[in-house]
Amino acid sequence: MKPLTLAILLVLSPALNAETATPTALIDTFAKLFGEHKGERKGHAKGFCAAGEFTALPAAKQFSQISWLSGATVPVTARFSMAGGNPKAPENSRSPRGMALQLKSPNGELQHFAMLNTPVFGAKDPDVFLGLLQSSLPNPVTGKPDLAKVQAFRQANPSTLPQAEYLQKNSPPWSYATSSYFGIHTFFLTDSSGKEHKVRWHFVPVDGVKGLTDAEIKAPPTDFLQQRLATRLQQGPVHWTMQLVLGEAGDTETDPSQSWPASRTTLDIARLSIQRQGDDACTGINFDPNVLSTGVRASSDPVLQMRSPAYAISFGKRLTGQ
Known part of the structure; x- marks a missing residue:
């Protein structure tokens, strides 16, 4: 077989080019992709803390045995961030x-949420996600990724397409306050009768969704997201409505690259109120989405399950200045 033909096959065939993902491999690849930034989070490196409150709404009554849906006002520590491992990521990208x-x-129970402003994740499982990251690594000669290689990998692995297509069709947020956030994984909530419900969650901004204009997207990179939230907070708290999306039979429980049908029943179950920026209040928190309170169970989604050990490695490196 000619070398060129073999090279093309290695790119196009996930079976030939596959590597089993491990937490260490994912963290190491992030470092190769974004550079070494000691003491920073390896993913979502650029961000800042905020604080506020969380209060259940009447529709949450059936889940009132879950501590944060009991009706009591619950304090919240939050972090808003850019994806990736670049602490200087352009905010109009x-x-x-x-x-x-x-x-x-x-009662002291903790509940973590780790959400994106895209309704789906970038790959169906850790192996494909690792392959996508590796296909995006910069060429050692040019210092830039080979876009043809990335595109070939995406075409060979269609689960990498929905998030990319969403990002192309929807403008980046004008402010963190004007963005929806999606819990891209499936969880199970137990109601007061003991019945489990398959759910995903969605935080909808009360201020409405607003994106950057085409001119702002094409402008030179600049930092504005933290200042815009600070300016908005001078007017009062920023609110999101937490919607619970109820899954049905046949809706995927394990593939975060797939959306559920838009026709699914949703419940407005809580109100999130961000009241202030939080200085370094979130610095010591590892926002592992598998930290769940009683009555909430994680699905067997392999991406969700991989996040705990990968986050733990990143957290340990950050605490030790690596």
Whole structure:
């Protein structure tokens, strides 16, 4: 077989080019992709803390045995962030934004949320995600990724397309306050009768969704997201409505690259209120989305399950200045 033909096959065939993902491999690849930034988060490196409150709405009554849906006002520590491992990421880029939350109920239970402003994740499982990252590594000669290689990998692995297409069709947020955030994984909530419900969650901004204009996207990179949230907070708290999307039979539980049908029943179950920027209040928090309170169970989604050990490695490196 000619070398060129073999090279093309290696790119186009996931079976030939596959590597089993491990937490260490994912973290190491992030470092190769974004550079070494000691003491920073390896993913969502650029971000800042905020604080506020979380209160259940009447529709949450059926889940009132879950501590943060009992009706009591729960304090929230939050972090808003850019995706990726670049602490100087351009804030007008077509890349995901994140909102992470830690709720602390009166009984001491913690509940974490780690969400994106895209309704789906960038790959169906850790192996494909690792392959996508590796296909995006810069060429050692040019210092830039080979876009043809990235495109070939995406075409050979269609689960990498929905998030990319969403980012191209939807403008990046004008402010963190004017963005929806999606819990891209499936969880199970137990109601007061003991019945489990398959759910995904969605935080909808009360201020409405607003994106950057084409001119702002094409403008030179600049930092504005933290200042715009600070300016908005001078007017009062920023609110999101937490919607619970109820899954049905046949809706995927394990593939975060797939959306559920838009026709699914949704419940407005809570109100998130961000009241202030939080200095370094979130610095010591590892926003592992598998930190769940009683009555909430994680699905077997392999991406969700991989996040705990990968986050732990990143957290350990950050605490030790690596």
